[in-house]
Amino acid sequence: MLAVALLCSLAIVLFGECSSVELKHHNYKEMLDYMVKIHKKCPEITRPYVLEGKTVMNRSLAVLEMSDNPGKHEIGEPEFKYVGNMHGNEVVGRELLLALLDYMCDQYKAGNKTIVKLLESTRIHIMPSMNPDGWEIATESFKKTGKKDWLKGRSNANNVDLNRNFPDLDRIVYRNHEKNNHIKEKTHDQQKNPIQPETYMAMEWIQEVPFVLSSNLHGGDLVANYPYDESQSGAPQEYSKSPDDSTFRYLAESYSLWHATMAKPHESCDDMPDNEKFLKQKGTTNGAAWYSVAGGMQDFNYLRTNCFEITLELGCDKYPPENALPQFWEDNKDALINFMWQTHIGIKGVIRDAQTKKGIASATVKVHNLTSDADINHDITSAHDGDYWRLLIPGSYMVTVTAPGYLPQTKCMEVTNPFRTEAKEVDFELQPLREDAMSVKADVDPSCAHLNMVPNAVMEEKGDQEKQKIKHILQNKYQENFEGDDDDDDEIERWYDNSYDGSRLMSSNYMEDLEYLEELKDLQKLLDGYLQE
Structure with missing residues (x-):
């Protein structure tokens, strides 16, 4: 001893x-x-x-x-x-x-x-x-x-x-x-x-x-x-x-x-x-x-x-x-x-509901490497309390957070990783998507304004949210004709991706319903107005 x-x-x-x-x-x-x-x-x-x-x-x-x-x-x-x-x-x-x-x-x-x-x-x-x-x-x-x-x-x-x-x-x-x-x-x-x-x-x-x-x-x-x-x-x-x-x-x-x-x-x-x-x-x-x-x-x-x-x-x-x-x-x-x-190393933070300030679990964190101008095709998700950690090497990054029912939010930052220092804190507050909202406008932080671009992740989420809203309207307005099954999802996908051509939404189940077809054309005009805002 x-x-x-x-x-x-x-x-x-x-x-x-x-x-x-x-x-x-x-x-x-x-x-x-x-x-x-x-x-x-x-x-x-x-x-x-x-x-x-x-x-x-x-x-x-x-x-x-x-x-x-x-x-x-x-x-x-x-x-x-x-x-x-x-x-x-x-x-x-x-x-x-x-x-x-x-x-x-x-x-x-x-x-x-x-x-x-x-x-x-x-x-x-x-x-x-x-x-x-x-x-x-x-x-x-x-x-x-x-x-x-x-x-x-x-x-x-x-x-x-x-x-x-x-x-x-x-x-x-x-x-x-x-x-x-x-x-x-x-x-x-x-x-x-x-x-x-x-x-x-x-x-x-x-x-x-x-x-x-x-x-x-x-x-x-x-x-x-x-x-x-x-x-x-x-x-x-x-x-x-x-x-x-x-x-x-x-x-x-x-x-x-x-x-x-x-x-x-x-x-x-x-x-x-x-x-x-x-x-x-x-x-x-x-x-x-x-x-x-x-x-x-x-x-x-x-x-x-x-x-x-x-x-x-x-x-x-x-x-x-x-x-x-x-x-x-x-x-x-x-x-x-x-x-x-x-x-x-990298970034960390908390993803919250902008109104309730409560953490959002399972939100998706997408990263675009601005230094190499390439997406990092590996997303991470927030934990139970909304906190997240994204390991990154030094560089410039654009980070987009998405969650079902919320507007996406994008921020840009420099990561430097000082020696044995806690990760750079980058918090996100997502705005809930309104029930009657047809247009999804991405919340892009001013730090990204010089980029003059909207990341692919935001555009993809924008499209998915809009398609769900279209489906919701069709289900409420045409309950007898619109079943909302996988076939209808496919038709909405094709219709949306082809410049909102309403005729493409018609499947054989609907073609005999001329009144439905005429009303759908009116709905198409309404949807086009919202989607172009």
């Missing part, structure tokens, strides 16, 4: 900090005990919880939340997660996340300004092990044979690789290029590849909490990997660019450049020939360019929710000896902290 005290004193003098993190291999019970110990040491900033359900071998997936107000989502505060040990025999992430929890607890109590500010502005969730069954299997095998197996314990107790077990949403994106976010379609063949308990628990967690940024910690190489993970053509290696490719590359570099060696020349892993290529990319890689993975957790986060996730490969040795863990911690500590700060 005296030696520890002296070392801590020396560390405070030299580095301004000291942490008594315990670096060893923790079994399941020890891992839970360690998390509870941290909670008891820092109850004011931590909350332990478990995901609903059990693993194949009846274990829980435990999480420790860290925040200055644990247990509550604070409006405007982004949420972050780290997940370790998804592959049971890749153990470094598990131990680093336990060390990170302990370190942040100690540093918060010691008044470390960086950690205090991070916890006051971010709600952080850390799951040291997503595959505790696999860890036990890998460890038992190592104890019995004295040999490390690259495959034993990688999968869960049903021998299923959890990072190939999520719904394959990439295929939907590649088939239908209009789909780019919040994809809900079912893609899973439950007979060939049933969703595992661990996968299901993680999916529910990912969809329930409004995560903004995340990383999944692995082992076997040394690189920061970003979406897409699956190739479009089916090739084993092919760069697969997401709409947020530039932002993802920035996020990956925010880890690799802060890691002790990831972006620097270092010894290659024995059977991984890509080290030189990674170095040219500052210690990062596009997932599918490295090797294509279908059904991974990384792309599921991005395509099902608002969360941007990257995958971190922490080193060649998947199951290193305990005496190697301190070096892993020193190599990764600064990068782990820096990556969490990236939750605050």
